[in-house]
Amino acid sequence: MKPATDYLLHLADNALVLGQRNAEWCGHGPILEEDIALSNVSLDLIGQARLLYQLVASLKGGNCTEDRLAYFRETHEFRNYTLLELPHHGPLSGYAQSSMDYATTIVRNFLYSALMALLWEALEKSANADLAAIAAKSLKEVRYHLRHSRDWLVRLGDGTAESHARTQAALDHLFPYTQEFWAQSPAEAAAISAGIGVDVTTLKADWNAIVDAALGEATLVRPEVGGYVTEGKKGIHSEHLGFLLAEMQSLARAHPNAQW
Amino acid sequence: MNASVAAAWAALETLADPEIPVVSLRDLGILRDVREAADGLEVVITPTYSGCPAMGQIEDDVRATLANAGIAARVVTQLAPAWTTDWMTEEGKEKLRAYGIAPPHRTPAGSNVVRFIAKPAQVETVPCPHCGSAHTVESSHFGSTACKALYKCLDCQEPFDYFKPY
Numbered sequence: 001m002k003p004a005t006d007y008l009l010h011l012a013d014n015a016l017v018l019g020q021r022n023a024e025w026c027g028h029g030p031i032l033e034e035d036i037a038l039s040n041v042s043l044d045l046i047g048q049a050r051l052l053y054q055l056v057a058s059l060k061g062g063n064c065t066e067d068r069l070a071y072f073r074e075t076h077e078f079r080n081y082t083l084l085e086l087p088h089h090g091p092l093s094g095y096a097q098s099s100m101d102y103a104t105t106i107v108r109n110f111l112y113s114a115l116m117a118l119l120w121e122a123l124e125k126s127a128n129a130d131l132a133a134i135a136a137k138s139l140k141e142v143r144y145h146l147r148h149s150r151d152w153l154v155r156l157g158d159g160t161a162e163s164h165a166r167t168q169a170a171l172d173h174l175f176p177y178t179q180e181f182w183a184q185s186p187a188e189a190a191a192i193s194a195g196i197g198v199d200v201t202t203l204k205a206d207w208n209a210i211v212d213a214a215l216g217e218a219t220l221v222r223p224e225v226g227g228y229v230t231e232g233k234k235g236i237h238s239e240h241l242g243f244l245l246a247e248m249q250s251l252a253r254a255h256p257n258a259q260w
Numbered sequence: 261m262n263a264s265v266a267a268a269w270a271a272l273e274t275l276a277d278p279e280i281p282v283v284s285l286r287d288l289g290i291l292r293d294v295r296e297a298a299d300g301l302e303v304v305i306t307p308t309y310s311g312c313p314a315m316g317q318i319e320d321d322v323r324a325t326l327a328n329a330g331i332a333a334r335v336v337t338q339l340a341p342a343w344t345t346d347w348m349t350e351e352g353k354e355k356l357r358a359y360g361i362a363p364p365h366r367t368p369a370g371s372n373v374v375r376f377i378a379k380p381a382q383v384e385t386v387p388c389p390h391c392g393s394a395h396t397v398e399s400s401h402f403g404s405t406a407c408k409a410l411y412k413c414l415d416c417q418e419p420f421d422y423f424k425p426y
């Protein structure tokens with residue numbers, strides 16, 4: 001059971017944290033259509049997270065619920081990729097709402113969706129039938145997320161000098177974080193040997209093909225990566241996750257058991 | 261089909277979708293089955309999109325409709341096989357069109373084309389539900405809800421939603 005729940009929490013936390021991040025654009029989108037698109041992508045991601053948390057709660061039993069997992073765990077208990085908790089800013093800009101950078105949002109959604117389109121497809125064959133069912137649904141959704149982010153990646157990269165420069169800067173900033181995809185965690189290793197999880201490194205060549213084709217069309221240069229490999233999926237996070245969780249969890253913690 | 265199963269189907273036959281009230285849950289393929297389990301009647305529904313905010317409402321509506329008809333049944337949510345727009349009835353698609361929403365095309369076979377093809381070789385034509393023109397363009401991948409894309413007709417100039425294949 002433990003291999004399953006640890007791995008499911010990794011998948012669920014990925015979806016929840018990125019869903020929460022993307023929802024920050026609700027009411028602040030660069031154009032109305034994108035405001036709506038990002039909110040819809042968030043709804044899909046939060047829906048996927050809910051299905052996974054419900055599954056974890058049913059496996060853990062006792063008084064565990066999806067809300068308990070989302071709202072009452074601490075930063076170090078979250079198992080998402082560090083990439084997904086970063087704010088919508090490049091490394092050198094401020095942190096005001098007004099300096100949110102859409103290129104950063106698009107590049108991140110593209111890099112993650114490209115992975116998940118492959119991973120959900122592979123997880124349709126998981127030995128855990130409930131996870132396989134969630135994967136089959138999520139796959140249909142992530143294909144639209146990938147299409148959306150890929151189109152905007154090309155539009156921004158192959159756009160004006162300003163949009164190109166900002167998209168390349170976002171790519172340079174975010175790409176090193178994708179190293180975490182390929183560094184297997186103990187939870188992933190356990191899930192793979194139990195037949196529940198998928199060895200993500202077997203998807204790397206396909207991910208590279210998707211990424212390189214899109215970057216080529218977008219006239220963007222793939223950054224060299226190296227150096228520190230983040231470990232969010234082991235619970236070692238950047239300073240940004242705490243702020244994200246504080247905002248997301250404050251209401252549930254201020255009014256435990258509230259219903260509306 | 262025994263009498264209680266038939267009665268449940270009859271009661272739910274016309275129950276409308278809360279988001280698009282011109283189509284029934286049965287037309288949309290959300291209402292999957294009514295069956296007799298060991299401990300009584302079971303009504304099976306399946307979610308559309310994982311995050312569809314209407315799902316809670318749908319479950320409540322199904323329960324209330326059964327209760328009003330005096331039918332005791334459990335409502336079970338089932339994920340597999342995953343809902344697809346291919347389950348939509350022809351009648352349902354026609355009702356969508358009349359309501360101003362372009363109905364979904366069939367999902368492409370295999371569906372994993374997004375992987376390596378940079379751009380679809382041929383962009384699918386979505387006829388305008390208002391005037392029937394094939395001269396339409398996509399304005400946004402996501403429309404009023406996640407399940408729809410926003411289109412515009414270049415002939416009658418009207419915007420419209422397209423129910424995306426899922």
Ligand SMILES: [Zn+2]
Nearest residue numbers: 388391413416
């Ligand atoms: Zn028209």
